[in-house]
Amino acid sequence: MNNLVNTMIFQMARRTHTVLTEEHHEILEFAYEYYCKNRVGPLYHILYQKLGFSQDHIDSLFPYGLFSIYSWLGINIQTPNQPCKPLAELDVKNYREVYFDHNGTTYLRDHIKKVLEQFNSADGNYGNPSCSTTLGKIAYEHIFQARRTIAETFKVSPREICFTSGGTEANNLALKGIAFNHLKKKGHIISSRIEHASVLSTLKWLESIGYEVTLLGVTPDGMIPLNELKAAFRKNTILVSIMAVNNEIGVINPIQKIAEICKERAVPFMSDCAQAYGKIPLRPKIDGISIATFSGHKIYAPKGTGGLFIDDSIQLTPIIHGGGQELGVRSGTENLASIVCLGKAAKLMHSDMRRETARLTKLRDYFLIKMEQTITSYRVNGSMKNRLPNNLNIGFKGVDSGAMLLSLNRIGIYVSSGSACSAGSSESSHVIEAIGGNKDYGTIRFSFGLKTSAKDIDYLFEYLPKLVKQLRSDNP
Numbered sequence: 001m002n003n004l005v006n007t008m009i010f011q012m013a014r015r016t017h018t019v020l021t022e023e024h025h026e027i028l029e030f031a032y033e034y035y036c037k038n039r040v041g042p043l044y045h046i047l048y049q050k051l052g053f054s055q056d057h058i059d060s061l062f063p064y065g066l067f068s069i070y071s072w073l074g075i076n077i078q079t080p081n082q083p084c085k086p087l088a089e090l091d092v093k094n095y096r097e098v099y100f101d102h103n104g105t106t107y108l109r110d111h112i113k114k115v116l117e118q119f120n121s122a123d124g125n126y127g128n129p130s131c132s133t134t135l136g137k138i139a140y141e142h143i144f145q146a147r148r149t150i151a152e153t154f155k156v157s158p159r160e161i162c163f164t165s166g167g168t169e170a171n172n173l174a175l176k177g178i179a180f181n182h183l184k185k186k187g188h189i190i191s192s193r194i195e196h197a198s199v200l201s202t203l204k205w206l207e208s209i210g211y212e213v214t215l216l217g218v219t220p221d222g223m224i225p226l227n228e229l230k231a232a233f234r235k236n237t238i239l240v241s242i243m244a245v246n247n248e249i250g251v252i253n254p255i256q257k258i259a260e261i262c263k264e265r266a267v268p269f270m271s272d273c274a275q276a277y278g279k280i281p282l283r284p285k286i287d288g289i290s291i292a293t294f295s296g297h298k299i300y301a302p303k304g305t306g307g308l309f310i311d312d313s314i315q316l317t318p319i320i321h322g323g324g325q326e327l328g329v330r331s332g333t334e335n336l337a338s339i340v341c342l343g344k345a346a347k348l349m350h351s352d353m354r355r356e357t358a359r360l361t362k363l364r365d366y367f368l369i370k371m372e373q374t375i376t377s378y379r380v381n382g383s384m385k386n387r388l389p390n391n392l393n394i395g396f397k398g399v400d401s402g403a404m405l406l407s408l409n410r411i412g413i414y415v416s417s418g419s420a421c422s423a424g425s426s427e428s429s430h431v432i433e434a435i436g437g438n439k440d441y442g443t444i445r446f447s448f449g450l451k452t453s454a455k456d457i458d459y460l461f462e463y464l465p466k467l468v469k470q471l472r473s474d475n476p
């Protein structure tokens with residue numbers, strides 16, 4: 001086993017609190033040799049035949065049994081109908097972990113970690129915000145403070161902010177909440193082909209129960225064509241739902257113009273702002289956006305937090321019924337500590353926005369210079385003009401994106417791709433398809449954030465040219 005694999009084993013063991021024994025090493029070494037010889041990992045019965053370890057015993061040694069063995073060794077998981085391409089084999093001496101997946105999710109900011117710890121360890125922060133006792137009022141105040149902070153970032157009233165368990169729930173509430181206002185006659189909803197799954201799947205379901213849905217295509221740059229939007233309205237259009245920023249290609253849509261078009265036709269406009277919130281200024285009330293949704297884990301707040309701005313002229317039919325919390329549209333006792341963190345994280349994102357935008361733009365440009373100097377036959381997907389500075393979505397000609405993601409993962413670099421063999425899926429992304437992406441190009445999303453530095457980019461480019469060369473030669 002090379003140094004890199006050994007480092008990975010020790011790191012994974014530390015992270016999963018696994019105390020490594022001789023049995024672990026015996027299994028891992030056998031599995032690695034088996035993989036090198038056969039290009040697939042050994043199954044349980046082979047480990048039993050060759051080493052005498054039963055499945056139960058292996059499952060008791062490793063946190064996720066065989067899956068841990070594969071992931072610790074960097075063995076890709078394949079299904080018979082979706083075989084993975086071989087991964088690149090690189091010898092890395094200066095191993096470091098580089099996180100280039102901030103559009104996927106973020107870590108907690110150091111300050112937010114402290115807030116969370118302090119909040120949870122303080123006495124008296126456990127009240128139910130709906131309760132009229134002193135403890136309840138303290139809890140209510142904490143939530144109200146977060147609500148007010150988020151309202152300030154949107155320049156709206158705290159009465160127009162509703163907390164949910166995240167972006168997915170917020171999108172469901174917005175879409176179904178409007179749709180269910182028209183349950184009897186149903187109606188028509190306009191959206192786009194590049195929306196997040198939480199919008200597209202909800203729309204698909206609404207369609208299955210009788211609503212009409214138009215999904216607009218996008219320009220090769222990934223933008224919504226406004227003339228097509230105008231032409232899509234029908235007499236029975238009840239909602240337009242267009243994302244502010246696309247999660248895969250980082251392209252920023254002209255939401256003010258879209259809002260204007262909707263306003264002229266008196267149709268509510270909902271925008272999924274999960275990727276935009278905290279990264280570009282959003283003024284929904286001023287711009288005429290009826291509903292804007294956001295997510296906490298994209299802005300260094302805990303996962304399972306998020307919410308919506310709902311203009312006070314808009315009524316939503318609740319999708320979760322109960323005690324009537326959160327403007328009466330989202331029942332359930334609030335996730336107090338996480339909402340407090342969400343408020344603080346939102347404030348920090350907005351106070352840092354200008355500085356971070358400038359810093360990330362420089363890093364992005366530095367990345368592009370390195371690309372130009374070291375890699376041939378690639379393309380950047382999506383508009384470079386209307387785009388978040390933290391996102392580069394790159395197509396590499398002749399490279400399998402799943403193999404690239406896992407090869408990068410092996411050397412400590414975390415990215416995302418339209419397809420990942422380990423996820424058992426090699427379908428190409430619906431966003432890349434919508435912009436007319438060429439299937440010969442494997443797509444990788446690099447997304448930067450608070451902790452990204454030029455050193456991270458240097459580390460990537462120390463290995464990327466060799467990695468791409470190997471993957472291309474394995475994919476003639």
Ligand SMILES: Cc1ncc(COP(=O)(O)O)c(C=O)c1O
Binds near residue numbers: 104165171245247295
């Ligand atoms: C554009 C967009 N909308 C919605 C979501 C869903 O948010 P959450 O993960 O908080 O449910 C995401 C998360 O990836 C996203 O990128």
